[in-house]
Amino acid sequence: MKNINGLGSWLWQRIAALYLALFLIYFISSFICMEHFNYTGWLQWHTQPVNSVLIFIGFFMLVVHAWIGIKDVIMDYVHPVMARALVMMLFAFMLMSCLVWASRILLVAILK
Amino acid sequence: MPQQQNRPVFLNLFQIKLPPTAIVSILHRVAGVLLILFLPFLIYLFDMSLQDKLTFTQAAELVDYPLVSAILYILLWAISHHFVAGIRYFLIDFEMISSRSAARTSAVIVFIVGLLVPVFAWFGNQL
Numbered sequence: 740m741k742n743i744n745g746l747g748s749w750l751w752q753r754i755a756a757l758y759l760a761l762f763l764i765y766f767i768s769s770f771i772c773m774e775h776f777n778y779t780g781w782l783q784w785h786t787q788p789v790n791s792v793l794i795f796i797g798f799f800m801l802v803v804h805a806w807i808g809i810k811d812v813i814m815d816y817v818h819p820v821m822a823r824a825l826v827m828m829l830f831a832f833m834l835m836s837c838l839v840w841a842s843r844i845l846l847v848a849i850l851k
Numbered sequence: 852m853p854q855q856q857n858r859p860v861f862l863n864l865f866q867i868k869l870p871p872t873a874i875v876s877i878l879h880r881v882a883g884v885l886l887i888l889f890l891p892f893l894i895y896l897f898d899m900s901l902q903d904k905l906t907f908t909q910a911a912e913l914v915d916y917p918l919v920s921a922i923l924y925i926l927l928w929a930i931s932h933h934f935v936a937g938i939r940y941f942l943i944d945f946e947m948i949s950s951r952s953a954a955r956t957s958a959v960i961v962f963i964v965g966l967l968v969p970v971f972a973w974f975g976n977q978l
Contacts, residue, residue, distance in 0.1 A: 753941070756937050760937065778900075778904045778908075781900060781907070805887050808887070830887070833890075837891060840891075840894055844898045
């Protein structure tokens, strides 16, 4: 357990940010290029093999990025140790639930 | 660490005048926190949009409610501001923005571009 939350999270924050930025550009351009935006096109885009893998990685990167970000904010504003631990656990639980929930939604759509 | 006990503290947020760099930095944080807090709602919409044709249409209707669309415009601002402010931080990391004037100018640009995205989206939706 060395180097807790040091260079590691600084670097991960940026790796995740880069991935999310590139993914966002890809996501938006995909739908700008789509002729008719409807349910079928939306579903197909998400369940297409390459896209679905990119989305799964995207969910993971989003939660990593969000966790490091919110952790820094909490450390700046919540000082009592117990309160800090509680708020951090709350967000950790919330973000992990979001990751599982979002992944499940995509998986169900793929297996349909 | 010796510290002066009754040192003057001047933290009236309505009287402190922050430079654009500081404002953009704080808004980067605010936008990030906002996006995290509304993440469950966005996943809920994502779920509706993918389930079937009916829930897809219901999601589209839900998005049209004034309160919901107001929230989504704010979130659109949050993501566009977070995105461009993030690019600015990358440029600072790679020392492409290093002078004081470049830092200030880029902060103003980030603020304006971040606002332009939801404004254009709103105008686009009125057409």
